[in-house]
Amino acid sequence: MKTIRRLIYVEVLRAVAFVSLGFLCLFFFFDFVDELQAISRQRVFGYGVPQALLYVSLLVPSHLYELLPITVLIGTIFVMARFAQSSEYTILRTSGLGPWRALRTLLMLGLGFVLLTFAVGDYLAPASDRAAQLLKTRYQGAWAMTGNTGAWLREKQGEMSYAVNVASMERDGTLKNVRIFAFDGRGFVASQTTSLLARIGDGRWTLYGVEQETYDTADANQAHVERSTQPELQWPSTLTNDMVSVALLRPDRMSTIDLFEYTRHLDANGQTTQRYAIEFWRKVFYPLSCLVMVVLALPFAYLHFRQSGITSYVFGGVMIGISFFLLNNVFGYIGNLREWWPWLTAAAPGMIYSVLSLGAFGWLVLRR
Incomplete structure:
Protein backbone atom coordinates (compact mmCIF):
# COMPACT_ATOMS: atom_id res chain seq x y z
CA MET A 1 0.00 0.00 0.00
CA ALA A 142 -1.22 56.57 1.67
CA TRP A 143 -2.35 53.12 2.59
CA ALA A 144 -5.42 51.60 0.99
CA MET A 145 -8.77 52.84 2.22
CA THR A 146 -11.93 50.90 3.03
CA GLY A 147 -14.30 52.32 0.43
CA ASN A 148 -14.56 56.06 -0.19
CA THR A 149 -15.06 57.01 3.45
CA GLY A 150 -12.11 55.24 5.04
CA ALA A 151 -12.41 53.11 8.17
CA TRP A 152 -14.87 53.66 11.02
CA LEU A 153 -14.22 52.62 14.61
CA ARG A 154 -16.16 53.04 17.82
CA GLU A 155 -15.19 53.34 21.47
CA LYS A 156 -16.95 53.85 24.79
CA GLN A 157 -15.49 55.78 27.71
CA GLY A 158 -17.93 55.90 30.61
CA GLU A 159 -21.11 57.63 29.48
CA MET A 160 -19.40 59.08 26.43
CA SER A 161 -19.10 57.17 23.17
CA TYR A 162 -16.93 58.03 20.17
CA ALA A 163 -17.14 57.34 16.45
CA VAL A 164 -13.74 57.63 14.80
CA ASN A 165 -13.17 57.93 11.07
CA VAL A 166 -9.70 57.43 9.57
CA ALA A 167 -9.27 58.14 5.87
CA SER A 168 -5.89 56.46 5.35
CA MET A 169 -2.65 55.39 6.98
CA GLU A 170 0.94 56.19 6.05
CA ARG A 171 3.55 53.43 5.97
CA ASP A 172 5.07 54.75 9.23
CA GLY A 173 1.72 54.43 11.04
CA THR A 174 0.67 58.09 10.76
CA LEU A 175 -3.09 58.52 10.34
CA LYS A 176 -4.43 61.07 7.87
CA ASN A 177 -7.69 63.04 7.92
CA VAL A 178 -9.02 61.85 11.27
CA ARG A 179 -12.52 62.76 12.45
CA ILE A 180 -13.75 62.05 16.00
CA PHE A 181 -17.43 62.42 16.87
CA ALA A 182 -18.25 62.42 20.59
CA PHE A 183 -21.75 61.48 21.83
CA ASP A 184 -23.10 62.12 25.31
CA GLY A 185 -25.20 59.79 27.43
CA ARG A 186 -28.39 60.90 25.67
CA GLY A 187 -26.96 59.97 22.27
CA PHE A 188 -26.58 63.61 21.15
CA VAL A 189 -23.45 64.83 19.38
CA ALA A 190 -21.32 66.61 21.98
CA SER A 191 -18.32 67.56 19.81
CA GLN A 192 -16.63 67.01 16.49
CA THR A 193 -12.85 66.97 16.21
CA THR A 194 -10.98 66.92 12.90
CA SER A 195 -7.25 66.46 12.51
CA LEU A 196 -4.97 66.45 9.50
CA LEU A 197 -2.53 63.98 11.08
CA ALA A 198 -2.52 61.71 14.13
CA ARG A 199 -0.15 59.31 15.83
CA ILE A 200 -1.14 56.54 18.21
CA GLY A 201 0.81 56.17 21.45
CA ASP A 202 0.30 54.20 24.65
CA GLY A 203 -3.29 54.85 25.64
CA ARG A 204 -3.62 58.12 23.73
CA TRP A 205 -3.76 59.67 20.28
CA THR A 206 -1.71 62.75 19.45
CA LEU A 207 -3.65 64.90 16.99
CA TYR A 208 -1.99 67.59 14.84
CA GLY A 209 -3.70 70.48 13.08
CA VAL A 210 -6.87 70.20 15.17
CA GLU A 211 -10.18 71.90 14.55
CA GLN A 212 -12.81 71.26 17.21
CA GLU A 213 -16.51 72.10 17.41
CA THR A 214 -18.28 71.72 20.76
CA TYR A 215 -22.08 71.61 20.83
CA ASP A 216 -23.72 72.90 24.01
CA THR A 217 -27.31 71.58 23.96
CA ALA A 218 -27.99 71.39 27.69
CA ASP A 219 -30.37 74.36 27.41
CA ALA A 220 -32.48 74.30 24.25
CA ASN A 221 -33.02 78.07 24.43
CA GLN A 222 -29.30 78.84 24.70
CA ALA A 223 -27.80 76.10 22.49
CA HIS A 224 -24.65 77.24 20.75
CA VAL A 225 -21.53 75.97 18.99
CA GLU A 226 -17.99 76.76 20.10
CA ARG A 227 -15.18 76.48 17.56
CA SER A 228 -11.49 76.29 18.35
CA THR A 229 -8.22 75.37 16.67
CA GLN A 230 -5.14 73.84 18.27
CA PRO A 231 -1.79 72.83 16.81
CA GLU A 232 -1.75 69.66 18.95
CA LEU A 233 -4.21 67.73 21.12
CA GLN A 234 -3.91 64.60 23.28
CA TRP A 235 -6.96 62.31 23.12
CA PRO A 236 -7.10 59.32 25.52
CA SER A 237 -8.14 56.16 23.68
CA THR A 238 -7.79 52.37 23.87
CA LEU A 239 -7.82 52.07 20.08
CA THR A 240 -4.45 50.72 18.97
CA ASN A 241 -2.52 50.92 15.73
CA ASP A 242 -3.33 47.29 14.99
CA MET A 243 -7.07 47.92 15.30
CA VAL A 244 -6.91 50.80 12.85
CA SER A 245 -4.78 48.89 10.35
CA VAL A 246 -7.16 45.91 10.57
CA ALA A 247 -10.15 48.20 9.97
CA LEU A 248 -8.47 49.63 6.87
CA LEU A 249 -8.02 46.14 5.41
CA ARG A 250 -10.72 44.19 3.62
CA PRO A 251 -12.09 41.44 5.93
CA ASP A 252 -11.09 38.68 3.52
CA ARG A 253 -7.48 39.88 3.68
CA MET A 254 -7.20 39.52 7.46
CA SER A 255 -5.82 36.58 9.36
CA THR A 256 -8.09 34.44 11.52
CA ILE A 257 -6.72 35.85 14.79
CA ASP A 258 -7.11 39.46 13.58
CA LEU A 259 -10.69 38.78 12.55
CA PHE A 260 -11.50 37.16 15.90
CA GLU A 261 -10.02 40.01 17.95
CA TYR A 262 -11.58 42.71 15.79
CA THR A 263 -15.00 41.01 16.00
CA ARG A 264 -14.71 40.95 19.79
CA HIS A 265 -13.78 44.66 19.76
CA LEU A 266 -16.83 45.51 17.63
CA ASP A 267 -19.12 43.46 19.87
CA ALA A 268 -17.74 45.09 23.03
CA ASN A 269 -18.51 48.53 21.58
CA GLY A 270 -22.02 47.67 20.45
CA GLN A 271 -21.26 47.59 16.71
CA THR A 272 -22.58 45.09 14.21
CA THR A 273 -20.29 42.10 13.79
CA GLN A 274 -22.19 40.15 11.12
CA ARG A 275 -19.83 40.82 8.20
Missing part, protein backbone atom coordinates in the same frame (compact mmCIF):
# COMPACT_ATOMS: atom_id res chain seq x y z
CA LYS A 2 2.89 2.35 0.58
CA THR A 3 3.81 2.14 -3.12
CA ILE A 4 0.19 2.77 -4.15
CA ARG A 5 -0.10 5.78 -1.85
CA ARG A 6 3.18 7.18 -3.16
CA LEU A 7 1.95 6.78 -6.75
CA ILE A 8 -1.36 8.55 -6.06
CA TYR A 9 0.20 11.31 -3.96
CA VAL A 10 2.93 12.11 -6.49
CA GLU A 11 0.53 12.20 -9.42
CA VAL A 12 -2.04 14.33 -7.61
CA LEU A 13 0.55 16.76 -6.26
CA ARG A 14 2.07 17.14 -9.70
CA ALA A 15 -1.33 17.75 -11.31
CA VAL A 16 -2.45 20.23 -8.63
CA ALA A 17 0.84 22.12 -8.90
CA PHE A 18 0.50 22.33 -12.69
CA VAL A 19 -3.12 23.54 -12.55
CA SER A 20 -2.30 26.06 -9.80
CA LEU A 21 0.62 27.41 -11.82
CA GLY A 22 -1.60 27.85 -14.88
CA PHE A 23 -4.26 29.75 -12.96
CA LEU A 24 -1.70 31.90 -11.14
CA CYS A 25 -0.03 32.87 -14.42
CA LEU A 26 -3.42 33.89 -15.78
CA PHE A 27 -4.23 36.03 -12.74
CA PHE A 28 -0.71 37.47 -12.80
CA PHE A 29 -1.29 38.62 -16.38
CA PHE A 30 -4.67 40.17 -15.55
CA ASP A 31 -3.26 42.02 -12.51
CA PHE A 32 -0.34 43.35 -14.53
CA VAL A 33 -2.68 44.64 -17.24
CA ASP A 34 -4.67 46.45 -14.54
CA GLU A 35 -1.46 48.05 -13.27
CA LEU A 36 -0.56 49.50 -16.67
CA GLN A 37 -2.81 52.49 -15.99
CA ALA A 38 -1.07 53.09 -12.65
CA ILE A 39 2.29 52.96 -14.44
CA SER A 40 1.23 55.65 -16.90
CA ARG A 41 -0.18 57.88 -14.12
CA GLN A 42 2.66 57.56 -11.61
CA ARG A 43 5.71 57.27 -13.81
CA VAL A 44 6.90 60.66 -12.58
CA PHE A 45 6.89 59.29 -9.00
CA GLY A 46 9.09 56.33 -9.93
CA TYR A 47 6.36 53.72 -10.28
CA GLY A 48 7.39 51.76 -13.36
CA VAL A 49 7.32 48.25 -14.79
CA PRO A 50 9.69 46.69 -12.17
CA GLN A 51 7.58 48.07 -9.30
CA ALA A 52 4.35 46.88 -10.96
CA LEU A 53 5.80 43.39 -11.47
CA LEU A 54 6.81 43.25 -7.82
CA TYR A 55 3.37 44.46 -6.73
CA VAL A 56 1.44 41.85 -8.73
CA SER A 57 3.90 39.18 -7.55
CA LEU A 58 2.98 40.03 -3.96
CA LEU A 59 -0.67 39.39 -4.82
CA VAL A 60 0.06 35.79 -5.88
CA PRO A 61 -0.37 34.24 -2.37
CA SER A 62 -3.88 35.71 -2.06
CA HIS A 63 -4.84 34.24 -5.43
CA LEU A 64 -3.31 30.91 -4.42
CA TYR A 65 -5.42 30.85 -1.25
CA GLU A 66 -8.60 31.49 -3.23
CA LEU A 67 -7.73 28.94 -5.93
CA LEU A 68 -6.40 26.01 -3.91
CA PRO A 69 -9.72 24.15 -3.37
CA ILE A 70 -10.56 24.53 -7.08
CA THR A 71 -7.13 23.41 -8.27
CA VAL A 72 -7.21 20.47 -5.84
CA LEU A 73 -10.51 19.38 -7.36
CA ILE A 74 -9.36 19.77 -10.97
CA GLY A 75 -5.98 18.11 -10.40
CA THR A 76 -7.46 15.17 -8.49
CA ILE A 77 -10.21 14.65 -11.09
CA PHE A 78 -7.61 14.65 -13.86
CA VAL A 79 -5.48 12.02 -12.12
CA MET A 80 -8.42 9.78 -11.16
CA ALA A 81 -9.95 9.97 -14.65
CA ARG A 82 -6.59 9.26 -16.28
CA PHE A 83 -6.10 6.23 -14.03
CA ALA A 84 -9.54 4.95 -15.06
CA GLN A 85 -8.94 5.58 -18.77
CA SER A 86 -5.63 3.72 -18.83
CA SER A 87 -7.00 0.90 -16.62
CA GLU A 88 -4.34 1.68 -14.00
CA TYR A 89 -7.02 2.10 -11.38
CA THR A 90 -8.40 -1.35 -12.20
CA ILE A 91 -4.96 -2.77 -11.50
CA LEU A 92 -4.80 -0.81 -8.24
CA ARG A 93 -8.17 -2.23 -7.22
CA THR A 94 -7.00 -5.80 -7.86
CA SER A 95 -3.92 -4.98 -5.76
CA GLY A 96 -6.08 -4.31 -2.72
CA LEU A 97 -7.14 -0.67 -3.12
CA GLY A 98 -10.78 -0.93 -2.08
CA PRO A 99 -13.24 1.99 -2.02
CA TRP A 100 -12.82 2.80 1.67
CA ARG A 101 -9.03 2.50 1.53
CA ALA A 102 -8.98 4.77 -1.53
CA LEU A 103 -11.20 7.26 0.28
CA ARG A 104 -8.93 7.19 3.33
CA THR A 105 -5.87 7.68 1.11
CA LEU A 106 -7.36 10.73 -0.57
CA LEU A 107 -8.56 12.17 2.73
CA MET A 108 -5.01 12.02 4.11
CA LEU A 109 -3.82 13.86 1.01
CA GLY A 110 -6.68 16.34 1.39
CA LEU A 111 -5.64 16.97 4.99
CA GLY A 112 -2.25 18.08 3.70
CA PHE A 113 -3.95 20.51 1.33
CA VAL A 114 -6.07 21.78 4.25
CA LEU A 115 -2.93 22.64 6.23
CA LEU A 116 -1.36 24.27 3.17
CA THR A 117 -4.48 26.36 2.50
CA PHE A 118 -4.66 27.46 6.14
CA ALA A 119 -0.95 28.42 6.21
CA VAL A 120 -1.20 30.41 2.98
CA GLY A 121 -4.44 32.17 3.97
CA ASP A 122 -3.48 32.93 7.56
CA TYR A 123 0.21 33.77 7.32
CA LEU A 124 1.59 34.14 3.81
CA ALA A 125 -1.30 35.99 2.11
CA PRO A 126 -1.83 38.68 4.84
CA ALA A 127 1.91 39.36 5.03
CA SER A 128 2.26 39.65 1.24
CA ASP A 129 -0.84 41.87 1.03
CA ARG A 130 0.63 44.22 3.61
CA ALA A 131 3.91 44.29 1.72
CA ALA A 132 2.03 45.08 -1.50
CA GLN A 133 0.20 47.93 0.21
CA LEU A 134 3.46 49.30 1.59
CA LEU A 135 4.95 49.19 -1.89
CA LYS A 136 2.03 51.20 -3.23
CA THR A 137 2.38 53.61 -0.31
CA ARG A 138 5.87 54.61 -1.44
CA TYR A 139 4.43 55.97 -4.68
CA GLN A 140 0.87 56.93 -3.71
CA GLY A 141 1.59 58.27 -0.25
CA TYR A 276 -16.64 40.14 10.15
CA ALA A 277 -18.10 37.11 11.94
CA ILE A 278 -19.03 35.55 8.59
CA GLU A 279 -15.51 36.18 7.27
CA PHE A 280 -14.05 34.67 10.44
CA TRP A 281 -16.02 31.44 10.05
CA ARG A 282 -15.22 31.37 6.33
CA LYS A 283 -11.55 31.49 7.28
CA VAL A 284 -12.19 28.52 9.57
CA PHE A 285 -14.19 26.39 7.12
CA TYR A 286 -12.63 27.35 3.77
CA PRO A 287 -9.48 25.17 4.11
CA LEU A 288 -11.69 22.19 4.98
CA SER A 289 -13.25 22.42 1.52
CA CYS A 290 -10.12 20.68 0.19
CA LEU A 291 -11.36 17.50 1.90
CA VAL A 292 -14.70 17.86 0.13
CA MET A 293 -12.96 18.31 -3.22
CA VAL A 294 -10.85 15.15 -3.01
CA VAL A 295 -13.92 13.12 -2.02
CA LEU A 296 -15.83 14.62 -4.93
CA ALA A 297 -13.03 13.59 -7.31
CA LEU A 298 -12.85 9.92 -6.21
CA PRO A 299 -15.94 8.68 -8.18
CA PHE A 300 -14.22 9.71 -11.43
CA ALA A 301 -11.84 6.77 -10.94
CA TYR A 302 -14.76 4.34 -11.24
CA LEU A 303 -16.06 5.65 -14.57
CA HIS A 304 -15.54 3.61 -17.74
CA PHE A 305 -14.48 5.58 -20.81
CA ARG A 306 -11.64 3.71 -22.48
CA GLN A 307 -12.55 5.08 -25.92
CA SER A 308 -13.40 8.63 -24.92
CA GLY A 309 -11.16 11.41 -23.66
CA ILE A 310 -11.12 12.92 -20.21
CA THR A 311 -11.47 16.50 -21.41
CA SER A 312 -15.18 16.65 -20.67
CA TYR A 313 -14.64 15.32 -17.14
CA VAL A 314 -11.91 17.85 -16.42
CA PHE A 315 -14.20 20.58 -17.78
CA GLY A 316 -16.92 19.30 -15.46
CA GLY A 317 -14.46 19.58 -12.57
CA VAL A 318 -13.74 23.19 -13.54
CA MET A 319 -17.47 23.96 -13.55
CA ILE A 320 -17.94 22.31 -10.16
CA GLY A 321 -15.05 24.31 -8.71
CA ILE A 322 -16.37 27.59 -10.13
CA SER A 323 -19.87 26.82 -8.83
CA PHE A 324 -18.45 26.19 -5.34
CA PHE A 325 -16.57 29.50 -5.43
CA LEU A 326 -19.71 31.37 -6.57
CA LEU A 327 -21.93 29.64 -4.01
CA ASN A 328 -19.46 30.50 -1.26
CA ASN A 329 -19.63 34.20 -2.18
CA VAL A 330 -23.41 34.20 -2.66
CA PHE A 331 -24.00 32.65 0.76
CA GLY A 332 -21.73 35.28 2.29
CA TYR A 333 -23.70 38.17 0.79
CA ILE A 334 -27.11 36.65 1.55
CA GLY A 335 -26.09 35.72 5.10
CA ASN A 336 -24.94 39.29 5.69
CA LEU A 337 -28.19 40.76 4.37
CA ARG A 338 -30.51 38.25 6.06
CA GLU A 339 -28.43 38.10 9.26
CA TRP A 340 -28.10 34.32 9.21
CA TRP A 341 -25.97 32.60 11.80
CA PRO A 342 -22.37 33.37 10.73
CA TRP A 343 -21.06 29.83 11.24
CA LEU A 344 -23.97 28.34 9.26
CA THR A 345 -23.52 30.87 6.45
CA ALA A 346 -19.85 30.00 6.16
CA ALA A 347 -20.32 26.24 6.49
CA ALA A 348 -23.37 25.84 4.21
CA PRO A 349 -21.51 25.63 0.84
CA GLY A 350 -19.10 23.02 2.21
CA MET A 351 -21.96 21.05 3.73
CA ILE A 352 -23.89 21.07 0.44
CA TYR A 353 -20.91 19.86 -1.55
CA SER A 354 -20.08 17.30 1.15
CA VAL A 355 -23.54 15.76 0.71
CA LEU A 356 -23.08 15.78 -3.08
CA SER A 357 -19.64 14.19 -2.89
CA LEU A 358 -20.72 11.49 -0.43
CA GLY A 359 -23.82 10.83 -2.54
CA ALA A 360 -21.70 10.43 -5.67
CA PHE A 361 -19.30 8.19 -3.77
CA GLY A 362 -22.11 5.99 -2.50
CA TRP A 363 -23.83 5.69 -5.88
CA LEU A 364 -20.87 5.28 -8.26
CA VAL A 365 -18.44 3.50 -5.96
CA LEU A 366 -20.37 1.43 -3.44
CA ARG A 367 -23.66 0.63 -5.17
CA ARG A 368 -22.22 0.15 -8.66
